[in-house]
Amino acid sequence: MHLFSELKRRNVPRMAALYAVTAWLIMQVAEVMIGLAGLPESLGRTVLGVLASGFPLALILAWFYEITPAGLKREKDVDRSESITHATGRRMDFIVIALLAAAVGFFAADKWWLGRDTEHSIAVLPFVNMSGDPAQEHFSDGISEELLHRLAQISDLHVAARTSSFYFKGKDVAIGQIASELGVKSVLEGSIRKAGDTIRITVQLINASNGYHIWSQTFDRRIDDIFLIQDEIASKVVESLKVSLLGAEQSRLSRRPTDNIEAYDAYLLGRQMMARRTSSSLQEAAGYFSEAVRLDPDFALAYVGLADTYALLGSYGGLDTQAVLEHAEPALQRAMELDAQLGEAYSSLGGLRLVQGDFTNSATAYQRAIQLSPNYAPAYLGYGMLMKRGFGRVDEALELHQTALGLDPLSTPINMAVVEDLHELGRFEEVRERCQRVIDIDPDYPRAYTIMADLYWEVFGQLDEAVAWLYKAIELDPGNPDHARWLGMVYLDLGDLQAGARWMRKAIDMAPNRHASLWAAIYLARYTGEQEDAVSAANAMLEMAPNNWLSLLVLRNADYRAGNVNAALARYRQAQPQMVQGDAPVIDATNFGWAIETANVLLKTGQKEQADILLQGALAAIASRPRLGFSGFGISDVEIYALLGETGKALDTLTVAVAQGWRSGWRLHTERNDNLASLHAEPRYQAILADIETQMAVQLARVRTRTHQDQGMLPREEPSDEIPDAF
Numbered sequence: 001m002h003l004f005s006e007l008k009r010r011n012v013p014r015m016a017a018l019y020a021v022t023a024w025l026i027m028q029v030a031e032v033m034i035g036l037a038g039l040p041e042s043l044g045r046t047v048l049g050v051l052a053s054g055f056p057l058a059l060i061l062a063w064f065y066e067i068t069p070a071g072l073k074r075e076k077d078v079d080r081s082e083s084i085t086h087a088t089g090r091r092m093d094f095i096v097i098a099l100l101a102a103a104v105g106f107f108a109a110d111k112w113w114l115g116r117d118t119e120h121s122i123a124v125l126p127f128v129n130m131s132g133d134p135a136q137e138h139f140s141d142g143i144s145e146e147l148l149h150r151l152a153q154i155s156d157l158h159v160a161a162r163t164s165s166f167y168f169k170g171k172d173v174a175i176g177q178i179a180s181e182l183g184v185k186s187v188l189e190g191s192i193r194k195a196g197d198t199i200r201i202t203v204q205l206i207n208a209s210n211g212y213h214i215w216s217q218t219f220d221r222r223i224d225d226i227f228l229i230q231d232e233i234a235s236k237v238v239e240s241l242k243v244s245l246l247g248a249e250q251s252r253l254s255r256r257p258t259d260n261i262e263a264y265d266a267y268l269l270g271r272q273m274m275a276r277r278t279s280s281s282l283q284e285a286a287g288y289f290s291e292a293v294r295l296d297p298d299f300a301l302a303y304v305g306l307a308d309t310y311a312l313l314g315s316y317g318g319l320d321t322q323a324v325l326e327h328a329e330p331a332l333q334r335a336m337e338l339d340a341q342l343g344e345a346y347s348s349l350g351g352l353r354l355v356q357g358d359f360t361n362s363a364t365a366y367q368r369a370i371q372l373s374p375n376y377a378p379a380y381l382g383y384g385m386l387m388k389r390g391f392g393r394v395d396e397a398l399e400l401h402q403t404a405l406g407l408d409p410l411s412t413p414i415n416m417a418v419v420e421d422l423h424e425l426g427r428f429e430e431v432r433e434r435c436q437r438v439i440d441i442d443p444d445y446p447r448a449y450t451i452m453a454d455l456y457w458e459v460f461g462q463l464d465e466a467v468a469w470l471y472k473a474i475e476l477d478p479g480n481p482d483h484a485r486w487l488g489m490v491y492l493d494l495g496d497l498q499a500g501a502r503w504m505r506k507a508i509d510m511a512p513n514r515h516a517s518l519w520a521a522i523y524l525a526r527y528t529g530e531q532e533d534a535v536s537a538a539n540a541m542l543e544m545a546p547n548n549w550l551s552l553l554v555l556r557n558a559d560y561r562a563g564n565v566n567a568a569l570a571r572y573r574q575a576q577p578q579m580v581q582g583d584a585p586v587i588d589a590t591n592f593g594w595a596i597e598t599a600n601v602l603l604k605t606g607q608k609e610q611a612d613i614l615l616q617g618a619l620a621a622i623a624s625r626p627r628l629g630f631s632g633f634g635i636s637d638v639e640i641y642a643l644l645g646e647t648g649k650a651l652d653t654l655t656v657a658v659a660q661g662w663r664s665g666w667r668l669h670t671e672r673n674d675n676l677a678s679l680h681a682e683p684r685y686q687a688i689l690a691d692i693e694t695q696m697a698v699q700l701a702r703v704r705t706r707t708h709q710d711q712g713m714l715p716r717e718e719p720s721d722e723i724p725d726a727f
Contacts, residue, residue, distance in 0.1 A: 019058045023051040120241055121158035121184040124148040126169040127201070128191040140192040141166070142268030143201070143230065146257070147188070150234045152375035153343075157241070160184055161377045161408030163275075167441065179208030182409060186214065188237060197223045203233055205240055215240045226264075227256045258302070263295035267302045274309055277413070277445070279316050279479030285309045293331075303335035304344045311351055316480055320514045321355055328352055343373025351382050359390035380404035381414055384421070392589050394424050394631075412438055412445045419451055426626030428459050449473040450483065457490055459628045461661035464699040466490050468706065481510035485520045492527050493666060494700040495693070501528065515544060522550055526672055531558065547575040553597055557674060565604045572598050579614060587617035589625060596639055600675055603643060615640045628661055635662060639675035650676075651684050658688060666692055 030047045124147050129140040145162055152159040160182040168178050175187050190203035204216040215236060219229045258264050270288035273281045286309045292302035307328040313319040329352060335345045346369035353362035366383035373379060384400035387393045398421040404414045415438045423431045432455055438448040453469035456462040470487040477483065488503030504524045508517045518541040525534035535558050538551035545551075552571055559568040569580070578585040579598040587595045595614040602611035619640050622633040635657050641650035670676060670689055679685040 015058055016055075019055055023055070026051060120156055121160075122151065122186045122188060122205075122237065122241065123160040123165045123178060123182045123184045124151065125178070125187060125189040126166050127189070127203075130191045130193040130200075131195065133194075136192075136194055138268045138272045139194060139265065141169075141272060142264075143192060143226070144190075145268075145271060146230055147233055150230065151237060153373060154238065155374050157238070157375070158184065159375045159407075161375070161411060163377075163411035163414075164408045166275075167410040175206055175208050175211055183406070184208065186241060188233075194223070199223050199226065199229075201229055201233075205237055223261060226261070227259070231256075258292075258296045258299045260296040260299070263292045263299050263302065266292040266295065267299065267305065270302070270305050270309070274305065274312065277312065277316060278477045279313070282309055282313050282316055286313070298338055300335045300338035300342055301344070303331045303338070304342065304348055307331040307335070307345075307348050307352075311348065311355070314355070316477065320511065324355065325352065341372055343369045343371075343376050343379065345369075346372065347376060347379040347382055350379070350386065354382070354386050354390060357390075359386060362386050362390065375407055377404040377408040377411065377414060380407070381417055384417060388421065388424070394421055397421050398425070410441055412442045412448070415441065416445075416447050416451065419448075423451065423454075423629050424626075424631040426629065426632070428455060428629065431455060444476055446473040446477040446480065446483070449476070450486065453486065453490070454630055457486075457493075458630060458632070458664040459661055461663045461695075462699070463490050463494050463663060463696065464702045464706070467494075467703050479510070481507040481514065482516060483507075484510065485516060488520070489523070489665070492524075493663060493696065494703065495696050496700055497528070500524075515541075518544065519550060522554060523668070526554070526668055531561075549593060549597065556597070556601065560604070560674070565601070568601050569605050572601050580610070584613055585617070587614065587621050589621055592618040592621040592633070592636065595621075596636060596643070596675065599643055612644065615644055627657060634664070635669060639673070642676050642678050645678070647678060647682065650679060651682065651688075654679075654685070654688055658692065663692065663696075 027048060124144050127140045127144045129137050131140075144165075148159060148162055148165065151157055152161075164182055175189075179185065179187055185208055187206045187208050188203065189206065190201060193200040199219075199221055201219045201221075202216075203219075205214040206212070207214050217233075217236070219232070221229055257267070266288045270285045270292060273285035273288060276282075286306065289302050289306035289309060292299055293306065296302070310319065310324050310327040310331070314321060314324040328348070332345055332349050332352065335342060336349070339345070346365045350362045350365035350369060353359070353365055363383070363386060366379055366386060369376060369379035370383070380400045381404045384397040384404065387400060388397035398418065401414060401417040401421055405411070405418055408414050415434065419431055419434045419438065422428075422434065431451070435448050435451050435455070438445060439452075442448075449469045449472045453466040453473065456469065457466035467487065467490055470483060470490065473480075474483045474487065484503045485507035488500045488505075488507060490500075491503060492500035494500075501524060504520050508520050511517050518537055521537035522534055522541060525531070525537060534554045538548075538554040541548050541551040552575055555571060556568040559565065559571075573580045576591075576594050576598055579594060580602070585595070595618040599611040599614040599618075602608070602614070619637065622636055626632045627634065635654060638650050638654045638657060641647075641653060666689075671680070676685075
């Protein structure tokens, strides 16, 4: 007992605890740093050896020496009456507690952040085409993609997604760096030589931390054996990494997509074309997938590829929503009939249900997709889109998209989804930085340029810069009508009516029956003051999208001009009955615009009390939203104050909005805006608009100068007519 008491007095047990916690923390940090830097694993053993040898030395020092106010002294030379070992011990206790807290924090960071670099993690790099025929590139890419797809079905294995793995194709990048960027411990690489009906596949599984081969093998087979080879490779990877298979994962690992080599080849070509994400490449992809299912009507994945292609054509190629549904729905239903365990099919189904506005079934489909294919990044991407568009939960959308990004960190669509979430949250500087990162990853990705254009147009008020970014997007993807439409809108804001009208009409001509094209027709007619054209387009829009707010606004204003206010009230009562009735409606981020426009009608019909309820509700709904950007409320607060009769506050708020950078659609939202009718004669209001007009003239001159100087970037725009006097 005397020895133990003396050990305690000299703080030897505390030193042991302090040393142990410190050593453990050092080892954890060293393990992560060695892995991230791709250093030899032997370095970790060296660190452990040094720490272990230091442990007895620390205990010996604690026994023979004591810390005193005068410094470190031998214990036998310290008078017991002057000893401060008790105070030293308490300080050591606090240090141990602090280190334990740091250890817990590091453990959490390692598990949820750095932890994606796990032992059971792999990247499948695109196999090298050694055939000497560039036309066989899709085949070597497809073999890599199919192996990746099989391994991604395993819940115990983290698999870097296709986009990120294929980012390194043809690049001379060290395995350690690839693994570090993708957050994996091992890398599968190989080569394929195809000659006639024979094939040679050489494959290596590499430990990324030291560069050593875990396993390698060469297969010399007939082309008909390609699926058997894939089975063998996938099984060997699982065995080598000591991955546990659950339930039906073993059968999914060896599942063959098709037995028809020609159908498989067409499918691989379709995947290659779909990955390019341009309107023309998507058309080609649809043709290849159609050929695949013609050759093998039981090829489930080919049906999924076909459905996904049509869905993407709705975004990139001007295909209208009804056509997307007509083509994609049957393809997906057939895929799920053939394979009810196909996570990709459920993910695509979630996207279709989102387009249809069936948010509940969309969520169910995405949840099932994630359950079946936990490594399938597009499922998280789509689920995030649902959270944002269907339920207005942008924060949750961002979390899901960041999960997708962890699986596929170099995917441009997923990176752009994160960018757009941040845009809607008003984090605009982060948007600019991340958007530039996307351009660095893929300089030929058009969406990145349109988001940059939107920043300069809707946020920074630099419309001349927006024009340059949009021309780059058009250069990369000239078949996308949205690019032409947005460029037309920017030109209209700049005051170039001729250029604006030309680009808007070009967008309409590309896809005349598309929802966005009818919207563009209404927008342009309002700008030019062609009221009959606006009414005609509005009626056409209502046939496609009943209760479309822009169409009802146009028809409402036509009713006002005809002196038929009651007709306008009837339209809004039918479209938004909850806004017109006496009960206080729930007004939020999804319907505050309806509340403002309905209040306008109510004020015209003398129902001020109900109008004020709507306006106050709308004001509260926008309080936590950003003003700028494509999800911002713009000058809705100015409209509210004007309708409430608070002219001074409306003008003050308009001044703030303009100073913050608000410019997008400024002409329509001021001179063509009946909600601001009470401000139109105010000298201060007119001065604000005159100042914007001057700024736009300066920016338009810069656009024309740049156009003249840089013919390679911007097609020359001839000087155009002035904006009509109506403005």
